[in-house]
Amino acid sequence: MAVHRTKASQRTSPDLEKLVADAISLAASGSQIEDRFWEERLNTRLMRLLKSQNQNAIDAALDQTFRINTIAFEVLADSAETLAESLVMEHEGKSWDVLLLALPIVAHTRYQIPSGPLSVSAIESTALALQGAIASTDARLAIIPWLYSIDQMPHSHCQTRLLTEALATAAITEGEIKIELRDMTETIAVLADPRFIIAVLAAPSGMPLFRWQAEPPTRIERGMSLIGWKTAMQDTVASLLPGCEFDLLLPESYFTNCRLADKQVRPLSMRAAANFLESTLGVLPAGLSCVVGAFGEEQADEYRISFSLKGSSEIVYGVIWPLYDRETVTNDALNDLSEDESPIKKICDALHEAGVEDIFRHAMLFDPELCDDCGAPLFPDRSGEAVHAELPDDAPTQQPLFH
Template sequence: MAGFRPKSSARLSPDAERLVADALALDASGSRMEDGYWERRLSQRLHRLLKNGSQTALDAALEHLFKHNADASDVLAEQAETLAESATIEVDGAKLDVLLIAAPILAHTRYAIPSGALKPELAQTLAVHLQAHVLATGTKVALSPYLYSIDQLPRSHSDTFALTHKLATAALAGTMPKVDLRDLPETAPILADPRYLLAVVVAPHEGALFRWQEDAKEHHAERSVCLEQWRQQVQPTVALLLPGCEFELLLPDAFFLSCRESDKSIRPLTVRAAVNYLCGTLDVPAGQLAAVVAGFGEEVVEEYRVGFTMRGEKEVIYGIVWPVYGREAGEADAEEKGNPVEQICEELRNAGVEDIFRHAALFDPEYCEDCGTPLYADRSGEIVHAELPEDAPTQQPLFH
């Protein structure tokens, strides 16, 4: 998910070249005043491209900078995310600020984690609680009537831009958003995965968006208080949406930040859910399982894939993906404690898996041509499909 790491051709278009030049200039700026000049110039170019749905030039510029100047790449990515998830608009002569927010739900189960359309009354209930416990007094809100999986979130900055403005229109009109959900992809059957509620908040220009920003004593609340109230109030409603699942609610916040934080937070749960699933399905203790950890990516590590085997056997019977973000990609060979491989191994050991093999090589991120699932490295370095033993239960009850 966020931020997007696109693929591009070697030759840059004129629009992409201008984005690269402005991002490099902004990164090299020596004063806050000069920053403002380059930010305005870069924002004008980005706004035009995002409004027209022209993602290609932005993708190419991000990919070029990612390879040649990581700091400028971060600058361009931050500007693109800001324009995709937020806006300042004018309505009847009044300026208003708009922000797309995500309310993440970390869910895990032995069955299937639902996603899909929300009943209107449930969507309304969630919007009311969002307004009452998280958003600033006097703001307007529109909540998309859908429980999103990662696969169903906007796939690009231009898609995010379009959703932000569509929800803003509904918030200003006080109506239920009409979002075209027909072409959203199916959700991958993962045992631990985030789900998201998406909404837009509209506030007076430069006014408070969230309750923790407010100065008034009767309304101000710390983030921790807002999170506790949010959890208490919406727990029963979310439980209706996720039967058969355990879940944790994170604090609603700006779209890209929330998505990144939830992606990171779900990773340890993914390891534990996989071990619990295999122990329950195969009726074995965790100590009889082994794990093979390998980095996958085209030039740098973009994700680690963990293939599970029975101890002493070669066949990969199950697998999970541990994505990496930002500078984590450069920590693959780091010896200090806390790099991604050490985190994965620690979670495996905490779950009871002691036999852990780590590959030093970087593997191409291959997927099954038939079902689209990731392929995993076995202990010998062969890239294989994960398959449960033939005598394992193949049908699990599904909760929708």
């Protein structure tokens, strides 16, 4: 959802070529008046594709711009996300601005992170917290009665647009949310993962959506809104996630918060893995060794981190550190620690903070292999092989899968 990487080339079409050309033209624009011209052209084409549920064309355009013009890619990606997560709706002669929100909870545990239906009381307390700390006084809201894992979220711009429209109608009319929550994808058990409550805010067009947009005395700065949100939601989230440590992020736009939550959970995955192996195998983090390798078909899409006991070549656990659009790593810098913001530097820092000191970094790009039998990701060992991560035979049998 939040990750975009180039795929195999697809046959071009006139619509695809025009979409790419408009994105390149907007990226090259030198004035706001020209910006508006190209934005209108680009948004019109994108809306046509969203309404026809033609996600393949949007993905193909993103792939092409990603390869040939990174600035145009950013422009196109931002435009597609904006149209998917926001809209203007007319109701009873009045215009409403609508924004889809993700309310992230970044959690880690030694057990399992719950997901699933939200109780009426949880929905009511979430609505009160939103109204008290986040939403403007004129805003209406609708909240989906489900605590989402990332694999249950909408995975395309077209799906997200449909969800935004359904929630917008419910919020503005103050009616029932008409979406299907049965047959949800099964949640994969991992030690550190975000959970999300999805909501929509709607306000009369031109009026503030958020408290920090309002004029005094109702204005609340973002930092104070976050404090108020965390305080108001503490007991509710604690009851939703028993046995978990968690942090709440500021409710914001859907795509931005999905990426932010995914990024914030990555270092937690290292600490959760070290804690899990300590409680399961009785080995302190200082007694662990890690091997880090980049995986992808043509460029790094993710890093995979293998955990083993010091002095042993057997991989007992693995963690995946996904990369996002603004984190592209060249193949000659896969294990370069000289750049503070490089993924490999952040990975090593997170491992050190978790107490792991013995870290081996591969400079090669691995194929993103999965186990043929069970579909689990394979992880690098020191010799450069991608292998299955397996706990010792005498370890407890009911364990979470790999993050």
